[in-house]
Amino acid sequence: MPDLPLETPVLIGRKRDGEELSGDDLRRLVEGYMSGAVAEEQMSALLMAGVIRGFSDAEAVALTDALVASGDTVDLSRLRGPTVDKHSTGGVGDTTTLVVAPILAAAGLQLAKLSGRGLGHTGGTLDKLESIPGFRVALTPDEMRAQVERIGLAVAAATAELVPADKRLYALRDVTGTVPSRALIAASVMSKKIAGGASHVLLDVKTGDGAFMARREDASALAELCVRIGTARGRRTAALVTDMSQPLGDGIGNAIEVAVAVEVLRGERPGRLDELCRELAAAALVLTGTAAAVDAPAFVDELLGSGRALERFRRFVVAQGGDPAVADRPWEVLPRAPEIVEWRPGPGTVTAVRCRELGELAASLGAGRRRKEDDVDPAVGLEVLARVGDHVSPDVPVARVHARTRADAERALARLPTLVDIGEGQVAPVPLVLERVGLSGVPDLG
Amino acid sequence: MPDLPLETPVLIGRKRDGEELSGDDLRRLVEGYMSGAVAEEQMSALLMAGVIRGFSDAEAVALTDALVASGDTVDLSRLRGPTVDKHSTGGVGDTTTLVVAPILAAAGLQLAKLSGRGLGHTGGTLDKLESIPGFRVALTPDEMRAQVERIGLAVAAATAELVPADKRLYALRDVTGTVPSRALIAASVMSKKIAGGASHVLLDVKTGDGAFMARREDASALAELCVRIGTARGRRTAALVTDMSQPLGDGIGNAIEVAVAVEVLRGERPGRLDELCRELAAAALVLTGTAAAVDAPAFVDELLGSGRALERFRRFVVAQGGDPAVADRPWEVLPRAPEIVEWRPGPGTVTAVRCRELGELAASLGAGRRRKEDDVDPAVGLEVLARVGDHVSPDVPVARVHARTRADAERALARLPTLVDIGEGQVAPVPLVLERVGLSGVPDLG
Numbered sequence: 008m009p010d011l012p013l014e015t016p017v018l019i020g021r022k023r024d025g026e027e028l029s030g031d032d033l034r035r036l037v038e039g040y041m042s043g044a045v046a047e048e049q050m051s052a053l054l055m056a057g058v059i060r061g062f063s064d065a066e067a068v069a070l071t072d073a074l075v076a077s078g079d080t081v082d083l084s085r086l087r088g089p090t091v092d093k094h095s096t097g098g099v100g101d102t103t104t105l106v107v108a109p110i111l112a113a114a115g116l117q118l119a120k121l122s123g124r125g126l127g128h129t130g131g132t133l134d135k136l137e138s139i140p141g142f143r144v145a146l147t148p149d150e151m152r153a154q155v156e157r158i159g160l161a162v163a164a165a166t167a168e169l170v171p172a173d174k175r176l177y178a179l180r181d182v183t184g185t186v187p188s189r190a191l192i193a194a195s196v197m198s199k200k201i202a203g204g205a206s207h208v209l210l211d212v213k214t215g216d217g218a219f220m221a222r223r224e225d226a227s228a229l230a231e232l233c234v235r236i237g238t239a240r241g242r243r244t245a246a247l248v249t250d251m252s253q254p255l256g257d258g259i260g261n262a263i264e265v266a267v268a269v270e271v272l273r274g275e276r277p278g279r280l281d282e283l284c285r286e287l288a289a290a291a292l293v294l295t296g297t298a299a300a301v302d303a304p305a306f307v308d309e310l311l312g313s314g315r316a317l318e319r320f321r322r323f324v325v326a327q328g329g330d331p332a333v334a335d336r337p338w339e340v341l342p343r344a345p346e347i348v349e350w351r352p353g354p355g356t357v358t359a360v361r362c363r364e365l366g367e368l369a370a371s372l373g374a375g376r377r378r379k380e381d382d383v384d385p386a387v388g389l390e391v392l393a394r395v396g397d398h399v400s401p402d403v404p405v406a407r408v409h410a411r412t413r414a415d416a417e418r419a420l421a422r423l424p425t426l427v428d429i430g431e432g433q434v435a436p437v438p439l440v441l442e443r444v445g446l447s448g449v450p451d452l453g
Numbered sequence: 454m455p456d457l458p459l460e461t462p463v464l465i466g467r468k469r470d471g472e473e474l475s476g477d478d479l480r481r482l483v484e485g486y487m488s489g490a491v492a493e494e495q496m497s498a499l500l501m502a503g504v505i506r507g508f509s510d511a512e513a514v515a516l517t518d519a520l521v522a523s524g525d526t527v528d529l530s531r532l533r534g535p536t537v538d539k540h541s542t543g544g545v546g547d548t549t550t551l552v553v554a555p556i557l558a559a560a561g562l563q564l565a566k567l568s569g570r571g572l573g574h575t576g577g578t579l580d581k582l583e584s585i586p587g588f589r590v591a592l593t594p595d596e597m598r599a600q601v602e603r604i605g606l607a608v609a610a611a612t613a614e615l616v617p618a619d620k621r622l623y624a625l626r627d628v629t630g631t632v633p634s635r636a637l638i639a640a641s642v643m644s645k646k647i648a649g650g651a652s653h654v655l656l657d658v659k660t661g662d663g664a665f666m667a668r669r670e671d672a673s674a675l676a677e678l679c680v681r682i683g684t685a686r687g688r689r690t691a692a693l694v695t696d697m698s699q700p701l702g703d704g705i706g707n708a709i710e711v712a713v714a715v716e717v718l719r720g721e722r723p724g725r726l727d728e729l730c731r732e733l734a735a736a737a738l739v740l741t742g743t744a745a746a747v748d749a750p751a752f753v754d755e756l757l758g759s760g761r762a763l764e765r766f767r768r769f770v771v772a773q774g775g776d777p778a779v780a781d782r783p784w785e786v787l788p789r790a791p792e793i794v795e796w797r798p799g800p801g802t803v804t805a806v807r808c809r810e811l812g813e814l815a816a817s818l819g820a821g822r823r824r825k826e827d828d829v830d831p832a833v834g835l836e837v838l839a840r841v842g843d844h845v846s847p848d849v850p851v852a853r854v855h856a857r858t859r860a861d862a863e864r865a866l867a868r869l870p871t872l873v874d875i876g877e878g879q880v881a882p883v884p885l886v887l888e889r890v891g892l893s894g895v896p897d898l899g
Contacts, residue, residue, distance in 0.1 A: 019630030023504060048497035052629035055501035059469060183498035184465030 706834015
C-alpha cells in the first residue's frame with residue numbers, strides 16, 4: 008500500500024457522518040483509487056456514504072476535476088472558432104447526434120465527438136454508425152482534429168485513456184448499488200465533456216420511463232448541476248430536459264435508427280425526433296453566439312431545407328470510410344433484417360407506450376447488449392410509428408418488427424400489444440421539451 | 454461467480470433506500486460473502502448503507518444468526534448445570550475475567566471462555582494469562598470441556614473456525630469506515646457468545662474515553678440490543694454498563710494486570726476493579742439462579758474472604774500449565790521490567806484522567822500491539838494508583854512506570870503529567886456501575 012491507507016477510513020467516516028470533503032481530499036481519494044492505495048471496498052463505502060448523505064456542488068465539481076485528472080484530455084485549442092459537444096443522457100430511439108451534428112457543422116461550428124457503445128435498453132452512437140458499410144470509428148486524435156478542421160465534424164470511439172477513473176468507478180457503482188447519485192452522475196457526464204475539450208457543451212437530459220432519470224425533478228436537478236459544473240470549469244454549458252416516456256425517433260435498432268436519421272435530414276420523417284433535433288440545433292447556435300435566439304429556428308430550417316445539413320452528413324460518412332449512398336437511399340445501403348413484419352392494431356387511440364420495455368424488446372432481438380462483451384446485430388430492431396395521443400387506423404402499421412428469424416419476429420409481435428396500449432377517445436400528446444437550463448435567451452419553440 | 458451476483462446490487466439498493474432486509478436476505482449475503490459470490494466492495498457498500506440507515510432489531514438478530522452459521526459452534530450441552538460467559542467490550546486496566554471467573558467457578562458455575570488478544574489501547578485476556586510462566590492457552594475443545602468439568606473454568610484462544618465471518622467483516626469494517634453501527638457491534642459480540650455455547654451471558658459494556666463506545670447513551674443502547682439478541686436466541690443475558698473514563702484496575706500491562714488481579718483475589722487491592730468484580734460476580738449468581746439478588750453480595754464476599762476464589766484461581770493456573778506460585782507471590786513469579794520508576798506529583802486532588810491515552814502510553818512501552826502481528830512485552834506497562842477525586846500527597850506515588858529501558862521510563866514519566874491532572878479542592882468520584890440491563894432483580898450495590 009503505497010499511500011493513504013491510514014487516512015482513507017477517516018475520510019470515509021467524515022462522509023459517512025455527513026461532512027463535506029475538500030477538493031484535495033476527493034482528488035487524493037480518486038488518485039489513490041487509481042493507484043491501488045484506496046481499495047475497491049473503501050471506494051464503494053465512500054460512494055455509498057455519498058449516495059445517502061449527498062455531495063455538495065463544490066464536491067461535485069471537485070469529483071469532476073479528479074475524474075478528468077485521471078487520464079488524457081483532448082486539446083481542441085488549435086481549432087479556430089467555437090467547438091461544441093452535444094450529449095444525451097441516453098434513451099430509446101435517441102438518434103439526435105446523427106442529425107444535429109451535421110446541422111451544426113453546416114452552420115460553421117465544430118464537433119469533435121467522442122462517443123460510446125450501447126448497453127441495456129439504450130443504443131450507442133458508435134454501434135449505429137458502424138451499421139453503415141465501411142464506416143470506421145477508430146480515429147487517432149490527429150485524424151480527428153484534421154477531419155474537424157476540414158468538414159466540421161468527426162465522431163470517434165473514446166479511448167481507454169480518456170477519464171479512466173470514470174470507467175472504473177462506473178463498473179464499481181454498477182455492482183454496489185451506488186449508481187443513483189446526482190453528483191456522481193453529473194461528475195461522470197461532465198468529466199467526459201471537459202476532457203473532450205469542447206468550449207461549448209449542450210446536454211439533453213432525458214426523463215421518463217425510458218431514461219435513467221425516471222422522475223422529472225431528478226432530471227431537472229441533474230441538468231442544473233451539470234450546467235453549474237461546466238460553467239465552473241469555463242465551458243459555456245446549457246441543457247434541455249426532454250421527454251423519454253416514449254421512444255424519441257421511430258427507429259429502435261442500429262441500422263434502423265441511421266435510416267430514420269437520414270430521413271429526418273432529408274425532411275422525410277417528421278415527428279418528435281425531427282422536432283427535438285431542431286430544438287437542440289437552435290440551442291447550440293444560440294449557446295455559441297452563432298445566431299440570435301429569435302433567428303436560430305429559421306436558420307435551422309434553412310440548413311435542413313436547403314440540403315446543406317444532409318450534404319455535411321454525406322461528407323462526414325465519406326471522411327470516415329462509409330458508403331455515401333446511405334445519405335440518398337438508406338434502406339438500400341444499410342443491412343436489412345430478413346423478417347420484417349407489421350403490427351396493425353387499430354382503430355383506436357394510443358393511450359400509453361412502455362418505452363423502456365420497447366428498448367429491451369429491440370435489444371432482445373439482437374439490437375442491444377446485455378453485457379459489454381456482446382455483439383450487436385446491426386439490422387434488427389423495431390420501428391414505432393405512433394405516439395401517445397395518435398389516432399391509428401387498421402390501414403397503417405403502429406410498429407414494424409425487423410428480426411433475424413421468423414420465430415423472433417413472432418415473439419416480438421406477440422409482445423407489442425402489451426407495450427403499446429390502444430384505447431378510445433382523445434388523449435393529450437406528451438410535451439417533448441420540458442425545461443431549458445442555461446438558455447434563458449432561447450424562445451420556446453414548442 | 455457461483456451465485457447472487459445479479460441480486461446483490463438490488464439488496465444493497467434496498468438497504469441504501471432505508472428498507473429492512475429479511476433474515477433470509479442477510480443470511481444469503483453473509484453466506485455469499487464467505488463463498489466469494491458477494492465481493493468485498495459489495496459488502497462494504499451494504500455495511501455503509503446499514504451504518505447510515507440503521508438496522509432493525511430483527512436485522513440485528515438475523516445478522517447474528519448469519520455470523521454464527523458461518524463457522525463452528527461449541528457444544529457445552531454435556532456439562533451439567535449452568536454455563537456462563539462473561540464478556541467485556543474492552544477497556545484499560547480491565548482485568549475482571551481473572552477475578553470473576555474463579556469466584557463463579559468456586560460458586561459451582563462453569564465458564565468455558567474463548568478469548569482474544571489485545572489490539573490498540575486495550576489489553577487481551579490471552580496476553581495477560583501468557584505472562585504467567587508456563588501458562589498455555591491453546592486447548593482443544595475436549596481438553597477445555599474436561600477442565601471445566603473438573604474445576605469449573607477454562608480460558609482458551611478462540612479458533613479461526615469460530616465465527617469466521619465476524620473476523621472477515623471486522624477487518625473490512627476497520628478499513629471502510631463502517632465500524633460505528635450498534636447492530637453490527639452487537640451482532641459481532643453476540644455471535645461469539647452464542648457460538649461459544651454458554652447458557653448464560655453477562656456483558657460488561659464500557660463507556661467513556663477509554664472504551665469503544667465513548668458516549669453513555671450509545672453504550673446503554675448497545676447493552677439493551679445485546680440483551681435482546683441473546684434473549685431471542687435462548688440465552689439468559691444481562692449487561693452492566695460501566696465507567697471507562699479512567700482505568701478500571703491499577704495495572705495497565707499484561708503481567709502487571711495479572712499481579713493486580715491476584716491481589717484483588719487475595720483481598721489486598723481494594724478499589725474500582727475489586728468493586729466491579731464483586732458486582733459482576735453477584736450479577737452472574739443472580740442471572741444463573743445460584744443466589745437470590747438480596748443474598749448474592751454476601752455470597753461473593755464469602756467466596757473471596759474465605760480464599761475459595763483464590764484457590765480456584767490456583768487450580769486454574771495449574772490446569773493450564775502455569776506456575777501456581779503466582780497466586781501467592783505474583784510480583785516474584787511474573788516477569789518484571791528492569792526499570793520501575795514512580796511518579797509523585799502531589800499534593801493535590803486528581804481532577805481528570807485521560808484513560809485512552811494512558812492505555813496508549815502503556816502500549817507504546819510494549820504492552821500492546823499496533824498491528825495484529827506485533828509481539829507484546831509481558832513485563833512493561835503502568836500502575837495507576839489514584840482516581841478522579843482522590844487526594845494525593847507527595848509521599849505516595851500516583852503512578853509507576855514499568856519500562857524495558859531507562860529512556861522509555863523517562864519518556865513515559867514526562868508524559869504522565871499531561872494524562873493525569875492534579876488540581877485543588879474537592880472533586881466528586883466517578884460512579885462505576887451506571888446501569889443494569891436484564892437484571893431487575895439485582896439490587897444496586899454501589
